[in-house]
Amino acid sequence: MTETDLKEKRIASCSCGTVTLELAGPPIVAATCYCHSCQAAGAAFDALPGVPGTLGADGGTPYLLMRKDRLRWLSGSDRLDEHRLKPDSPTRRFVARCCNAPVALEFTKGHWLSIYSARLAEADRxxxxxxxxxxxxxxxxxxxxxxxxxxxxxxxxxWRLLTAWAAMGFRAPPIEKTRGYAR
Structure with missing residues (x-):
């Protein structure tokens, strides 16, 4: 990734703007997931008061997969709650307590964070x-x-996940410690 690529930045935020996350560089991939887990979590989130739709009309959940070393919490990370479908689930979803907005999903052993596309301004998606x-x-x-x-x-x-992981030196940094960008 070049220095120019890192200048490409997007801001993801909860609905009220209390929780903000800066994404640097291009995404690994922009995809919509239809797995049963994403549908179950989306339905649970969409039932919460004030939550903008998580699931699309077709039942899919649009995500932007980003390398963990290209993320920086700007504000409100202390206002995130962790949601797991099962206590031993290897995936956890981060939900902003302030407005119930789901922000991201993490496969805890992975090197990426899946940002809910709806958390970005439409022009940045x-x-x-x-x-x-x-x-x-x-x-x-x-x-x-x-x-x-x-x-x-x-x-x-x-392949995209693998090449991103290789570019990270086959590291999978914990999201709690991801504060700055690797250069």
Whole structure:
């Protein structure tokens, strides 16, 4: 990644703006996930008072996957609650207590953080490049063929995760300690 790439910055924030996160550089991938876990979490979040829709009309959850070493909490990280579908789940979702907005999802052993696309201003949101785990989509949902629709994480998706991890020296920093950018 070049210095110019790192100048590409986006801000993700909760609905009220208390929690803000700076994203530097291009995303690993912009995707929409249809797995049962994302649908269950999205339905639970969407039932909370004041939450903007987490799930799309088609049951998918749009995400922007970012390297953990390209993230910096600007404000409000102390106002995030952790949500797990099961106590031993390897994924946790961060929800802002101030406005109930889901902000991000972390696979705790991974080197990336999945930011809910709705947490970025519309002008800063990359369009999804693919849909993943579409075999789990709600019954009756037909998907357009404008972008690839994969029944499971595709080779392209996995390759992007692998190349990002290699660029990070095969590290997976804990998100709590991710304060600045690696150069």
């Amino acid at each position: 990359p369009k999804p490049e693919m849909r993943t785990i579409v075999g789990d989509r709600p019954a009756g949902v037909e998907l357009a063929d404008d972008i690839p629709n994969y029944k499971s994480p595709s080779g392209k998706f996995m």
